[in-house]
Amino acid sequence: MFEKNHLLCVYNYLKINMIYPDHESAGFSPNAHYYYMLYLIDSSGPVEREIISSYYFDQYKIALNCGRRYIGPFKDLEELQGFAIKIREKINALKVFVLSAQNLSQYLDDSVDLSDLVNKIVATGDSFGNEEAADQKNSFLRKIFK
Numbered sequence: 001m002f003e004k005n006h007l008l009c010v011y012n013y014l015k016i017n018m019i020y021p022d023h024e025s026a027g028f029s030p031n032a033h034y035y036y037m038l039y040l041i042d043s044s045g046p047v048e049r050e051i052i053s054s055y056y057f058d059q060y061k062i063a064l065n066c067g068r069r070y071i072g073p074f075k076d077l078e079e080l081q082g083f084a085i086k087i088r089e090k091i092n093a094l095k096v097f098v099l100s101a102q103n104l105s106q107y108l109d110d111s112v113d114l115s116d117l118v119n120k121i122v123a124t125g126d127s128f129g130n131e132e133a134a135d136q137k138n139s140f141l142r143k144i145f146k
Helices: 021-025 049-060 077-090 101-110 114-124 131-144
Strands: 006-015 033-042 071-074 095-100 126-129
Touching: 006 077, 006 101, 033 077, 049 077, 071 077, 077 095, 077 126, 095 101, 095 114, 101 114
Parallel strands: 006 095
Antiparallel strands: 006 033, 033 071, 095 126
């Protein structure tokens, strides 16, 4: 499985007709496609919704759309990836893997076991590391083993 300090972000490009008034004032349209996170999980399960919704509000000054089902909207993939990176930093994870739902579905179909699935995600998913957290971890270990 993923290491304890890694995140997996699974996204999709969706057209959701329900857009809140706050989203319209921020430039989102009810008849357009946007990127949404479907899952943001670490080794212990989903990242706490309070962390995600609080950071989303701080970042965009609007509430998350679509209640508890999706995380978003995001205008483009880069914006979604940037948000995943910020959550990674906020919870001090070393790396986040960003993967489309279509790719995850294909990997699930093609994998023979969980280890194979994780290897495919790690090898092909977009990954964004947290060098600062890695440096802190390495410096702590250096102090112990000096």
